[in-house]
Amino acid sequence: MKKNLMIIVPTLHQGGYERVAAITAKLMQDFFNVTLLIFDDKNANYDVSGVDVVNINLPSQKGKLNKALTLVKRANKIRKIKKERNIDISYSFGATANLSNSLSKAGEKLVTGLRCYTDMEAPRHIRLFVKKSDLILSCSREIMAILERDYKFNKTEFIYNPTDIETIDTLGQEEIQDFPFEKGTRVISCMARDNYIKGIWHLIKAFYLESQKHSDLRLMILGRGEYKSYKELVRKLGIEDKVCFVGVRKNPFAYVAKSDLYVLASNHEGFPNALLEGMALGKPVVAADCKTGPREIVLSEDELEDLLKKGTKRELMPDFIEGAYGILVRDMSPIEDTDEKHMTSDDVALAHAIEAMLSSEDKMQHYSDVARGRACVYTPDKYAQDLQKILNKLV
Numbered sequence: 347m348k349k350n351l352m353i354i355v356p357t358l359h360q361g362g363y364e365r366v367a368a369i370t371a372k373l374m375q376d377f378f379n380v381t382l383l384i385f386d387d388k389n390a391n392y393d394v395s396g397v398d399v400v401n402i403n404l405p406s407q408k409g410k411l412n413k414a415l416t417l418v419k420r421a422n423k424i425r426k427i428k429k430e431r432n433i434d435i436s437y438s439f440g441a442t443a444n445l446s447n448s449l450s451k452a453g454e455k456l457v458t459g460l461r462c463y464t465d466m467e468a469p470r471h472i473r474l475f476v477k478k479s480d481l482i483l484s485c486s487r488e489i490m491a492i493l494e495r496d497y498k499f500n501k502t503e504f505i506y507n508p509t510d511i512e513t514i515d516t517l518g519q520e521e522i523q524d525f526p527f528e529k530g531t532r533v534i535s536c537m538a539r540d541n542y543i544k545g546i547w548h549l550i551k552a553f554y555l556e557s558q559k560h561s562d563l564r565l566m567i568l569g570r571g572e573y574k575s576y577k578e579l580v581r582k583l584g585i586e587d588k589v590c591f592v593g594v595r596k597n598p599f600a601y602v603a604k605s606d607l608y609v610l611a612s613n614h615e616g617f618p619n620a621l622l623e624g625m626a627l628g629k630p631v632v633a634a635d636c637k638t639g640p641r642e643i644v645l646s647e648d649e650l651e652d653l654l655k656k657g658t659k660r661e662l663m664p665d666f667i668e669g670a671y672g673i674l675v676r677d678m679s680p681i682e683d684t685d686e687k688h689m690t691s692d693d694v695a696l697a698h699a700i701e702a703m704l705s706s707e708d709k710m711q712h713y714s715d716v717a718r719g720r721a722c723v724y725t726p727d728k729y730a731q732d733l734q735k736i737l738n739k740l741v
Contacts, residue, residue, distance in 0.1 A: 349434040349741050351378035352454075354424070354443045356406070358390040360570055360594060361539070362619040363461040366485075366507050367439040368392035373508070373730040378737070381431055385420060385442075391596065400427060406442070417442075421449035428452040434741050437483070441465055448478040455480045455740040460489050461617070472497060480740055485617030486638035503736050506642075507617045508729035509721050514626045518603035525604050526590035527564045532704070534563065535605035535629070537598055537620040538612070540571020545611035545634060545678045550576060551689055552611070552696035554583045560704065565589045566605060568598045575684050582686035603627045607703060607710070611696060613680035615639040626721035630713030631672035632699045635663065643720065644672035666699035671720040672713055675699045 351374055355367035371382040371394055382397050384390075386405035402423045407416045428436060429452050437457040438447035444458040444465075458475045460482060466472065466489065475482060476499045483503055484490050490502045527533055534553060538544035546567065553565045565588060567573070573591050580589045592601060602608065608624030610633040615621075618639045625631055625643075633640035641650060649669055663676040678692045703710060 348377065348379045350381070350432055351737065352381045352383055352428060352431070352433045352436045354383045354436060354438040354447050356385045356440055356442050358384060358387065358392045358394060360389075360391055362507070362617075363439045363459070365392055365619060366461075368394050369508055369510065369726065369729075370437075370439075370733065371397045373726055374734065374737075376730070377734040378435075381427075381433070383424065383427065385446075402427075417445060417449070420446040425450035425452045428454060435737055437737070441468070441471065444475055445471065448474050451478055457481045457483055457737070457740070460484045460493075465489075466492055481736070483736070486642065488638045505729065505732050505736065506724050507619050507622070508726040509619070509622045509626050509724040510726050511626050511718070511722055514599050514623055517597050517599040518627045520597055520600040522597075522600045522604075525601065526566060526592060531562050531564045532560065532607070533566055533605040534607045534609050534700070535566045535568070535602045535624065536609050536611070537568045537602065537623070538610075539569040540573045540576070542680065542682045543612055543614040544569075545613050545636075545680075546573070546576050547579060547682060547684050548634075548678050548690075548693055548696055549609055549611040550579055550583070550585075550589065551693040552609075552700060553589070554585055555689065555694065555697040556700050556704070557585055557588055559701070563588065563704075566592055566601065568592045568595060568601055570594050575682075579684045579686055599623065599627060602629065605629065607632065607700070609696075609700065610634060610640060611675075611678055612636045612640075613678045618643070622721050622724060625671070625717035628714050628718045630703055630710050630717060632666075632675060632696070632703055633672055634675045634678045634696070636677055641674055644669040644674050646670035665695040666702065668702065671716050673699045673703055 353371045355364055371380050374380050383400045387401045404416055404420050407413055424446055433454045435455045436447050438444045439459045456479050458479045476497050481501050485507050487504050490504045493499045493502050557563045580586055602624055608629040608631045610621045613636050615636050621633055633644055635641050666673050666675045675696050
């Protein structure tokens with residue numbers, strides 16, 4: 347008899363962990379009776395057809411008091427649903443879902459998912475998760491190591507996010523009428539919401555430096571947000587005709603597929619789905635070595651071990667490493683700097699890495715060839731088999 351699994355995620359609008367939660371809910375139906383619980387269904391975007399979805403209709407609120415009251419209401423409502431549905435395992439995605447899951451434990455095996463290094467920057471929350479969780483799942487080996495080292499918590503596992511190569515490939519071939527740049531240009535693409543952790547100012551400045559050398563170069567940024575300060579930076583740099591903020595698209599893959607190079611400039615990631623999705627479309631990639639994720643994707647196992655032996659202190663890192671599957675740039679500063687006159691060493695390092703890729707057609711082709719093969723390592727089937735084995739150990 348199948349056990350009852352509840353997957354908890356705040357929304358199904360847009361974002362990496364929301365997408366993984368939706369995929370997980372569909373995949374786990376082969377092994378469990380799945381309930382997908384969300385806090386709010388506004389602007390739901392991800393396909394969860396065939397999944398039993400429960401919307402508790404308690405969206406996020408502004409103000410400390412309202413946030414606290416909403417958290418209590420969510421925990422009470424979720425606990426009641428867990429009892430009614432005889433949930434055996436509850437698995438939450440994202441910081442707010444983890445809080446509600448931890449505070450609503452009702453006798454089930456409780457799994458919290460730490461998806462990003464920013465999740466580790468709230469020690470009080472981590473201590474709660476350590477106390478309440480029967481297992482903490484992360485999508486990075488480095489997060490797992492931090493939990494064991496700093497919190498003496500060893501009930502941890504890591505599992506890499508799935509990448510649906512076939513679906514991405516199909517979506518990438520979809521015709522679009524509003525691609526922002528003309529033929530004959532070379533386009534750098536990036537999928538990133540308007541948030542400082544995505545390091546968009548680094549990307550814009552590095553692009554500016556490269557655009558002085560390559561008149562045919564263009565930059566396309568897809569994602570949620572207004573990007574006011576970044577649009578102003580673009581204006582001050584005088585590259586408005588070369589940079590386009592496309593915004594949210596239901597099918598961003600069709601846009602990335604038409605680009606030539608994918609760049610990730612984040613200072614925080616968990617496991618960067620967007621990077622792998624770009625690779626799945628056969629794009630050569632340049633990625634910042636942020637706290638977790640990219641190095642585990644663009645480096646081989648031997649390269650990763652060699653890097654760890656040398657030490658990971660920022661000042662000891664070279665500007666960039668040409669890895670087995672992409673170019674890894676040193677960690678980018680998280681301090682937002684939109685002064686158009688100030689080009690930091692990070693901006694220059696990122697520009698140098700982009701130049702190393704653009705200056706060689708053979709290198710671009712090589713990294714394009716290996717990118718898709720690397721993405722194929724993270725198939726949904728493998729993810730599903732690995733996750734069901736991890737969860738079954740609990741019950």
